Amino acid sequence: MTIKIKQIEERFNKRFPAIRQASLGTEQPRKFSKVRFVKAARALQKVVKDNDKHESVNS
Amino acid sequence: MSLLTPDLATAIHGQTIILDANAFVEGYSHPVEFSELLAELTEADCPLTTIEAVRIEFFSKNRSVEELSKKVAFYNETLTYPELPTITFKDELQEPTLIFAFGRQAQGFKTVDFMIAAAMKKYATGALLLTRDHHDFTPQLFDLKALLPFTPPVGCVVPFGIYGFSEDKYAALLH
Numbered sequence: 001m002t003i004k005i006k007q008i009e010e011r012f013n014k015r016f017p018a019i020r021q022a023s024l025g026t027e028q029p030r031k032f033s034k035v036r037f038v039k040a041a042r043a044l045q046k047v048v049k050d051n052d053k054h055e056s057v058n059s
Numbered sequence: 060m061s062l063l064t065p066d067l068a069t070a071i072h073g074q075t076i077i078l079d080a081n082a083f084v085e086g087y088s089h090p091v092e093f094s095e096l097l098a099e100l101t102e103a104d105c106p107l108t109t110i111e112a113v114r115i116e117f118f119s120k121n122r123s124v125e126e127l128s129k130k131v132a133f134y135n136e137t138l139t140y141p142e143l144p145t146i147t148f149k150d151e152l153q154e155p156t157l158i159f160a161f162g163r164q165a166q167g168f169k170t171v172d173f174m175i176a177a178a179m180k181k182y183a184t185g186a187l188l189l190t191r192d193h194h195d196f197t198p199q200l201f202d203l204k205a206l207l208p209f210t211p212p213v214g215c216v217v218p219f220g221i222y223g224f225s226e227d228k229y230a231a232l233l234h
Binding site for chain 2: 012015016017019020021022023027029030031032033034036037038039040041042043044045046047048051054055
């Protein structure tokens with residue numbers, strides 16, 4: 001059972017980008033990109049809007 | 060319109076900015092305008108980061124796997140410095156005095172906000188908070204370095220505060 005859950009989790013997690021965590025404070029900050037930020041925000045906005053639409057159709 | 064005055068940019072130069080969950084929400088709601096603010100902060104050599112608990116709060120409600128997936132991508136794009144793991148400020152989290160002081164000054168007691176306060180105490184000399192929550196981060200414990208009138212294209216002005224943890228006010232709250 002545990003193995004099966006592990007496999008499902010692994011498959012599920014493949015869809016997500018990894019989260020970077022600070023370790024010993026040796027990391028260098030990376031450059032902020034307005035273009036990449038806006039692009040990622042727009043992609044999220046679109047999914048949220050689609051979910052809103054889907055919910056209002058189903059209600 | 061620039062939100063950071065030259066004096067403020069100089070005052071906060073090199074400080075790490077911890078983003079509250081509401082900054083992420085405002086960020087994806089009004090990305091073009093918010094990206095200007097974040098760009099100004101990074102131009103002042105302020106790395107943008109947050110803590111694990113804020114990520115969990117921001118990721119907490121999703122109506123599809125796709126939504127969470129896009130949230131993760133957006134979150135990663137916002138931070139210029141990796142998120143601070145809880146273990147790095149675990150000693151501060153265990154301080155009853157900090158719980159007492161934070162609880163005295165906040166209108167409500169939210170665990171995530173307390174965890175932000177613990178991280179700020181740990182990195183007091185080098186970290187500031189960007190938040191629009193002025194009820195739980197008050198001038199009784201935090202120094203308001205600046206109030207930034209963020210103006211989205213629609214709706215009302217959102218006053219973002221840049222706060223620093225005050226050791227003096229912390230000591231005063233314990234009396």
